[in-house]
Amino acid sequence: MEKHFARFFWGSSNDKRRYHWSSWENLCFPKEEGGVGIRNMTDICKSLDIKKWWRFRCQDSLWARFTKAKYCIRAHPVAKVWVSGNSHIWKTLTKIRSDAEPHMIWKIQNGHISFWWDNWTGYGAIATYCPDYVHSSRTRVRNFIIDNEWDLQSLGDIVPGWLLHHIASIKIGSQHKKDYLMWKLAADGVFSNKEAWNGIRTHRQKDLFVDMPVDCLCCSNAQPETIQHFFIESEPALFLYGDQKKFYIRRMQQEVIWYLKAAMDKAFPKFKMELPWHQLCEVVEKLKPRANITQVTWSMPPTGKIKVNTDGSYNNHGNRAGIGGIARDETGSMIFAFAIPVQGTSHNMIEAMAIRYAAQWIKNNGYRQSYIESDSLMIVEMLTNRTSNNLTIKDIIEETMDIGDQMEITFKHCYERG
Template structure:
């Protein structure tokens, strides 16, 4: 991502233009000089004992050659690092560090003109990752000659060789970078925001692959990719839209930019923000595509970022450290250059009320004074991602924030189970939405109507006839429903599925059968119908009953292999209903505190996360007698805030009333780790 941002400057005015050079090292690991590695380590300050150990590991390297399956010769190597050795990458990086420092020294040469960089930001002339090296410089004769001289010197002292045929350079062109390649792999979305044309191309290829091909012709797409791209419980098939994935990764870029002081974030601040705050900035023509999307999405992301104050190094006006949003939103007079930090209003870890009343919004001063700071000098303030319980960022929660949602429905969730193959569940998904190639459906494409091929008395070949109320389907459902105490009276596929899924389960095995059995029945009814229609096999009740029983047996035998299952349905369902859960009981009781010590038990709760929060607690003495109890609301926040504020209130009450020996007991493991 940093390389992209620097390359975005390639068209900026510069003496001799700008140029990017990508180096390819020939046999990088195999050519490493042992003597050079030891000299580099000695120069960097490594001890002689450690260098000697490394030398012995590197030099103890012997080879033999296998010819026609037999070993021949046994000779000693004179250079190179062993592939697969965990020490080898570290030693190789030490060698590349020499090249890195040599390139950095070029800035001290008056004849060297560097790549165009923002004044005040990092002046970068190269990036290295293992044996990949990218050099940024001006395309002047003197600069390029200095680069070539530096590379030649490095080749001589390190025994490395630069493959000049496979190395490349890039100079300004009139072609936009976004339109050069239309086949960007999905994994690159973490660093690149592909244009819509590329996303549409990937989506089109994925959709064609999903629905399949008939010879050289695409099969009919029975549902759009937008319809499929929802979680199971919302009526989709569990895939995600590429647009939502890209936006979630763009949210991650903003999170990293705001919370980490990396070289990439430093470069972006120098390039686009200067002294202004990034929250107040807007995208302008000519700026990079990555920055454009970051500016576009920041209003979505910022409400989900808060800061835990330790030392007070966050910006008072522009960072949401109180949980009420940025203060700059409450005061139109604040300009984007006001970079006062929180510690400016602190005095010995406590709020300076006089300063606050002079500068802070008046309606927020009471909340600021009530905000408890765990003052720790030298410890940087910590970013908290509100949607996760741990406060750590995750792309999954970012995806939940940016995606379009539908109402959840239990019937959508019941279709899918980890022990049921996708193709079987997907068939039921299509049947519930009348998206199967039945004869009735095909007539809408201009074909003549044809009756079903599965029943003795052929009927209309539609979804409900094939799966529910046809003679063949009725017999199959009655055969499998009767042992469960349910009788077949339904006329629609949704109703027959609900009759299974609505039954009360007696144990986990019974729950699995009630969910998966109707899906398996539908699958075999459809297979029987297709086999009869296309003259593969005649419709057979005996065969279908056998196949359904076999599939159910394989299902429960896979999930519960430690039980000996019968192979007939009626015997199987009897054993399933008799299964009992292994229940273990632990006695849990409240323990009294030692004498002269009070025990405080607290708990917090949230209606949603985040949402309305509150907490309660009870304080008791060594006899178990009540000293104090409370139950209070805390406004809006996360469940972790509720778990934290409840004991904070209880401890504060104890200290105010002179109780200093307190034993705190909470049920939040995360809070215990924090403390």
């Protein structure tokens, strides 16, 4: 099939074949990695198979229930193997399982998932680290939870010490809600074909042109073969493109018009670009953007109420993060302030943790009908709309909403300088 793709791409036909300047494998990379943005068919098929496994593992569909009832009555899906006589779809699922499972992690809520086989620690199935025990698929994570806390004594008799220390740091969610599955490769934890494809495909170095101490072999006067020399100053470049130092007014006009048209189509879709050069310049100069100025100030809470302003900071390179906030009364006087280092995986998570900390402080001190302001519009909308499409912070949002309902907290958005 890819042979026909390549012929179509290079313009070949059965009567006349054109030279293929690069292999199809080299073309099937993103543009920033030296390709043309075409996806390899094998990678696409694998990503779709991973999607089947994802739906089989986390969705309660008729097909998923039927497949589990047929093949996984006595064995867990991760441990079940394909044998001769099983269906082709089950063979496909078991074949793609090893590519999908490392990128899937369960969030603990009621602990109904398998203790031995489900990946809820981030290190894969615990059964692989404890070969001396019977790995029953009916052993649940909730068997090792007492009063919403880990039973470290029972866990210590089974798992290695390093894994026990890691399990102790895993936060347990609400025991009244179901465990849910997250896709580790996505920032929001939601599975997508794009993230699956990007996770299983072959990656290539993005910067393909690297300055190396090599002399140019195309020039009579050998010079270092830099990017500038190769594309601009070399003898072949001068022969093909001419002297680039020379100013071409017509070429400049065409390039400016092209970039103007691309920008004007977005800002002014009905604007007509069919004007002479001098008139076009005059019209564009008059299309100056309006500056919308909004005064940002801090507003006091109603009499007898308090307001807590929160913020979060996250450094992706050093994996360092911190939350802070200040509580003030109706006169603007400070009641309480906090600045705490925390751990997280994204800026949105840190912002959500700051709001949750403020809500918990309000609850502990008995302030009802209070206000919490944050400069994160996304987190505030999740709290006010009572929805979270980001699985990585779903438990934080739900916990904050529960506290907000108890204490009648109003969540508001404010600009950073407010």
